Amino acid sequence: MDYVRNHIWQILILLNYIIALSAVVTILLKKVNPTKALSYIIGLLALPFIGLIVYYLFGQEYRKTKIFSRKNVLNQSVVKKIQEKLELDHKTIDKVDDLLDQKSKLIPLLYNNEKSKLTINNDVKLIKNGDEKFKLLFKDIKEAKHHIHLEYFVIKDDKIGSELLNLLCEKSIDGLEIRISIDDVGSSISSKMKRQIKEAGIEMNSFMPVLFGKFTGQMNYRDHRKIVVIDGKIGYVGGINISDNYVNANNTRYWRDTHIRVVGETVKQLQILFFTTWDFVSKGQTEISNAYFPEHNCVENVPLQLAASGPDTDWSNIMEAIFVAITNAEDHIYITTPYFIPNGEIVTALQVASRSNITVKIIIPKKSDSWIAEYATNSYLQLLLEAGVEVYQYTKGFIHAKTMVVDGVFSTIGTTNMDYRSFNINFEVNALVYNKKISSELTQFFNDDLKDCCQLHLESWQNRAKRTKLIEALARLMAPLL
Known part of the structure; x- marks a missing residue:
């Protein structure tokens, strides 16, 4: 007992790393997103005790364990x-196909994923x-x-x-x-x-x-x-x-x-x-x-069509629907989101769309309700600006809408933010609307919101303070955990 009392911290540190290493093995075997996996592994190995607590609170993958059953x-x-x-x-499906052209690919995607039927x-x-x-x-x-x-x-x-x-x-x-x-x-x-x-x-x-x-x-x-x-x-x-x-x-x-x-x-x-x-x-x-x-x-x-996703679904249904809509756009993409902390697939899809002469406009808040989410969001903007994406910051207040319009025929309104948490962790639901009238009305909403925005420009954005860029980089490292 005297030995234990005299070496309590060494023993606790040893136990921490035994548990941490077993968690690292579990993370590697799960084959999760490499960026997310690396974030957890660094935390587990570099932050004794704190890393374990963070992993316990945020790192459990319930989609695989199926504790949520429908x-x-x-x-x-x-x-x-x-x-x-x-x-x-x-x-009836053929009529919808004729109206939507390439956007109709979303219909079988969601049906095959979750038997979500078009009504x-x-x-x-x-x-x-x-x-x-x-x-x-x-x-x-x-x-x-x-x-x-x-x-x-x-x-x-x-x-x-x-x-x-x-x-x-x-x-x-x-x-x-x-x-x-x-x-x-x-x-x-x-x-x-x-x-x-x-x-x-x-x-x-x-x-x-x-x-x-x-x-x-x-x-x-x-x-x-x-x-x-x-x-x-x-x-x-x-x-x-x-x-x-x-x-x-x-x-x-x-x-x-x-x-x-x-x-x-x-x-x-x-x-x-x-x-x-x-x-x-x-x-x-x-x-x-x-x-x-x-x-x-x-x-x-x-x-x-309803798109629902969460730990009770085998696939990231809403993220996949957004990805398909972006990659099949032919003229324009208008996105409004309060949090823009996307995965690599969405970033690449937006960059490719913009560089393919498709107009891509995104509205985000100038001042978020979460400072760390704001910095994490800002860390992604230069990648978009360099690809020609038009980024606008909403200045009238806080914009919390989660919408997207593609080519004036497809739109989505729901609960899903453009971030890791909505795509992979939280229970979310979006309505996918295949209708020109609704898309036109939502486009008008978007254009009205643009009047209360300031547009970002690549040159001035690159010149922001180094201290700001460093905070953004640190916030981005935490993005998979936000």
């Missing part, structure tokens, strides 16, 4: 029948900013008759959040089924409000609860989705969470965001997606009935 939901007869009904005949009968409304979203959402909730399902990364019981939660309590007391899935790290609801929610009969569960949530803002793996399904007929998806930050009437900093409201066949897919998460967070055998999939009377014909 089989209980997808194997249910009701869900199988719904998915079969969503199958399109070849004549035709949809009415899609683009929503600009939280003020407009909450006005529409509250109206739909007030008119709901059977059930309301919410799945959000952020729900706070601040002014707008309390208004929403109080309304849901009223609807639950009136007899509606209310289910709420919140991310345990992103959301913040007081004990008092939780008691009120429970007493009203609302079922609410947290996604992957963690200890000390305020100190684990980047804890893997998070449910970053923002989904609402009302009566199985109306769906919402996009970038806007439930918080006063998203309401410009209540917020000191202007918050620019984009969401969509959908009526039609795609709502059934959103419903299935919600139930896959609910089955996990409720830790029970969720029984699904036809009541959650009513027939719709939508007569609009907006082709739409």
Whole structure:
């Protein structure tokens, strides 16, 4: 015992490196992204104890261990029948192919990856900013008759959040089924409000609860989705969470965001997606009935496909869809993202597109809500500017929209940032819209946002301070961990 006490630090260091080396072997055998693997290996070997903690919190690859399973939901007869009904005949698919030309490659990609079906009968409304979203959402909730399902990364019981939660309590007391899935790290609801929610009969569960949530803002793996399904007929998806930050009437900093409201066949897919998460967070055998999939009377014909990805999918579905859309562009690509920390595939695709005389424009915030993400983002911009990509920094406030328009016929709106975390770690969902009208409206959103941007130029960007470049380089090294 005296020997142990006298050599405690040497023993602890030895144990640290035994565990660290076993972790290194595990990382190598997993064949993960080389940059990400190298980041973890350097951390494990160069930072005793700290490296192990970081790897334990952020380095576990749950996609491979399959702790997230969707089989209980997808194997249910009701869900199988719904998915079969969503199958399109070849004549309809050919019509879409003619409209989209090369963009139609996305349709079989997502189907082959995750059996994500293209649906035709949809009415899609683009929503600009939280003020407009909450006005529409509250109206739909007030008119709901059977059930309301919410799945959000952020729900706070601040002014707008309390208004929403109080309304849901009223609807639950009136007899509606209310289910709420919140991310345990992103959301913040007081004990008092939780008691009120429970007493009203609302079922609410947290996604992957963690200890000390305020100190684990980047804890893997998070449910970053923002989904609402009302009566199985109306769906919402996009970038806007439930918080006063998203309401410009209540917020000191202007918050620019984009969401969509959908009526039609795609709502059934959103419903299935919600139930896959609910089955996990409720830790029970969720029984699904036809009541959650009513027939719709939508007569609009907006082709739409849902792309969902996360540790429960075998492939990085959304990243792959974005990659295919970029590589098949023929005229222009307009991207808006709050965080631009891409993998090598996306960087190369954008560089090649721009050098092939395709107009590539990207809007990012000038001032991010995360200093390290801002520096990491800036570390990638010179590569784009050298290839002729037009980069614009949004100056009016914080731009949180996650959208892309390609050639005026394809657009995507969703929860996915252009970063490692969204592509590989978090649960995300995007709506892929194959429609000229929606693409035109989203292009107008983009052009309006350009009026509140300053364009970066290669020469002046190269001349920024060496200290700034060094911080960016260090932040970029941490990019796989952000």
